[in-house]
Structure formats: structure tokens, C-alpha cells
Amino acid sequence: MFDFSVVSSWIHQFLTSVMPEGLAIFLECLVVGVCILAAYAVIAMILIYMERKICAWFQCRIGPDRVGKFGLLQLFADVIKMLIKEIVELKNTDKFLHALAPYIVILSSILAFACLPINKGMEILDFNIGVVFLVAVSSLGVIGILLAGWSSNSKYTMIGAMRSGAQIISYELSIGMCLLAVAIFTGTLQFSEIVAFQADGWLIFKGHIPAVIAFIVYLIAGNAETNRGPFDMPEAESELTAGYHTEYSGMHFGFFYLSEYLNMFIIAGVAATIFLGGWMPLHIPGLEGFNAIMDYIPGFVWFFGKAFFVVFLLMWMRWTFVRLRIDQLLKFEWKILLPIGLFNLVLMILVVVFKLHF
């Protein structure tokens, strides 16, 4: 199994041998930050292309195929278009908050993105309350959304932001229930330990029924959390034009767009990490030869494979179901999803207490 900490400790030793430790750590932080931003942009572009293609296939179309082979250059065209567009200054808006909002949204999603363990020894933010930290920073984004809605001084953005706030705060509970169930099962809140716990079988196999229920509830709540799919009430085109980012243009709109896709990837990545084993290869206890072969596939391939599989599941959900009304949306959370989550928590406790798991 390829361990990335060998590379990182070598770099650290090399840097400390030529400069004081403080400067070395500062440089390392800078490099890691640049790497995160680059990965963020690249993954966002992949996701946008994937969304367009998969959406097209679900609607029996081909999707973009004019720009470049299979439309592969379409996303570069989109990015260039977005970058050179003018950022429109509106009258009677709160200029400072209007400009600040997209940065808060994208900051929260970058922070959450940094929590994902991509490979063995390749965790950027990894400490003993990692799961709690992830939930905290990913729900920071709602502040940005509310600010965007408020500062735009428009009824559409305001209604969109209010809906988004109600929705994110509600569905956060279901996500919390699923993560609690996982924490009970693994006995830790640290992502690297959750992954290490799944060395002899992924959690979805080890935890059987409660883990599968938690996985499904997590996917549904996660889809709602990112304001996508059947839960895209905040930006319901037919009634709110584009919801909270109606008044944004140029790259400020681009930030909202980017963070929407990256939040989906974060939801998928977290689901892959805690339920499908993250970078841990598929291990079947008893089949040593099979396990050894699986270990040859590097961890980040496993991680991205699983994450993009979950992304596909999320897109499948999005392009199948019709949009819910706002009251149905809240009813669905409080009357159906949350009771299931609570019931599942009790079930998970019983499974752990009576050792009914594998």
C-alpha cells in the first residue's frame, strides 16, 4: 500500500535541512493550500462535465460534443467565459456584504474539502474531532447564502436564501444522525481512524442493516444539504429565477456554481470515506491473495472511484425526481427522514451493544 506520508516527511526533512523549521512549515502550508485550490478547481471542472454528460444520458441525449473530442473542451470554454464576464455593480445593494458572500460560501466548502482523506498519509486536516469539524464548516456556507440573499436587495434572492437556510438547518440534523451512527460503530470521530477501522471490510458491509439505512439517509440529506436535486427549492427557476444568486454575475456567480458542485463532491467523498472505506481497498477477510492484489491499486484511485460512484448516485437521484414544494420539503425531513435517523441510531446502538456486526 502506497503511503504518502513517506513523501511528505521526506519533503519536510529536506526543507528543515536548508532553512529554519518555522519557515519550512510556512512553505509547506502554502504548497498544500495551492494544491487544495488546484484540486478544487480541477474536480469542479470534472464534475461539471460529468453532470452535463450524465444529465444528457438520463434524458436520452448525447450532451456536449461540439467543442473538442466528446465535448471535452467545453468546460474550458465555460471557465474562460465565466472569468472574462463583467461583475455587475447593482444599485441599492449592500456592496460589501454582496461581495463578501461568495467568498464565505467557497471558504466553507474548501475547508470541508480539506477534511477528506484522499490517500494513506494524505490527510490535510485530520484531528480527533474531524467529523464534528466537517459538519461545522460545511454548515458555515449557509451564512454566505443568507448574506447573498439579504445583500442583493431583491425579493427572489431573499426568499431563496430563507428557504435555503431553513432547508440546510433542517437536513443538517439527519446528516448528524447518520454521522453519529457511524461514530458509535467505529468509536472515533477522526477520519483517518474511521478509515483504518474499515481495513477488514467496509462499514456498509460490517454494519449491514443500520449502515445501509444510514448511507441512504445520508445521501438524501446530503443532496438536500447541497441544494440540489429534488431539493433545489432555493433556486427553483420557475418561481425564483435563480434563488439566492440571482443578482450575481461573472466570477462571483462562478464561486456559487463551483461551491455547489464541490459541496456535492464533499458529500460524496464523506459518504465514500465513512461508509465505503475511503482509500481502503476492498478487503475480504480470509482471501489473502485477493487482498494483496487489491493493495496494489493506490489509495487515491479507490477514493476517487468511490467518490465519483457516489456522485453518480446523487446525479441519478437529481435527474429522476421532481422538485418538492417547500412545505413538503420540510415535512419530508421532520416527519420521515429524522424519525428514520433516530430509529437507525437506536438500531446501531443495539447492534454495537449486542455485537451483531461482522
Added chain:
Amino acid sequence: MNNFCKYFDSFFRGLKTLLVGLKTTIKVFFRKKITEKYPENRATLKISDRFRGTLTMPHDENNQHNCVACGLCQIACPNGTITVHFETVENEEGKKIKVLTNYEYDLGTCVFCQLCVNACPHNAITFENSFEHAVFNRQKLVKKLNRDGSTVVNKK
């Protein structure tokens, strides 16, 4: 208790319909895509036979058509798209009959309603599925449907 049962009943029915929806979309996902890449696939393009592209007057191998110039299509047309030009001649039995000289059809005003085809008592005109009609000038859309030197089929 009744409400309790209703809750679970609606829950499982809802779940079932959601799964049916997922099944339907995944079937479409793997289905052959219906998009036509039009200019590239002109050679293999298949347009439905029933597609109304343009009005035509079929001619047989002797350059003969079925039109007796009765003008019913012209009356049926809601747009004045069709103008039947004819001349009256005397045949060998001494009867005066109409003979078609120019069947004028303006593609630019046709709404493809098919009322003219339905009105025709001799099936002289029909719609065919060709659709590439772009021209640079509106006058070029006015077409003569009967060929030069064609005659009417002599029905016994």
C-alpha cells in the same frame, strides 16, 4: 392507530414510487441515444414517411399525373398557398374539360395541414418527407408541382 398505519402505508408507497422512478431513468440511461447529429449523418438520416415536408405531385413513368384541375385543393387551402392554373379544351368527344397547365404551390405560406391532400378526389397530390428547403429568396419557394409536358392519366 389509524394514523399510525397511514403513516407507514404512505411511507412505503412513496418509497416504491421513488424506486420505480429510479428504475425508469436508469433504463433510459443505458438506452441508445435519440439525438441526431444532423449535418454529419445526412447519408444515414431516416425521416418518418409520415413527416409532412413538402407537397408533391407524383408522376408515373409516362410522365403522367392524376390531377384533373378540379380546384378542390385550392378551395380547401386555408392560406391561399395553392393556385391551380388550367385551360379549358375540347376533347375528341366534344366535351369541354379542364387541363392543368401550372400547379402553383407556395412553400413559404404552407402550414402543412394536409387539408389539400384530404380534399383531393384523385390522390393527385401527397406530402413527402424531404425537409431541406432553405433558399435565399422568397420567390424561389413558389414551386410548380406538375412537370413540363406532363399529362393527366386517362382513366377509363
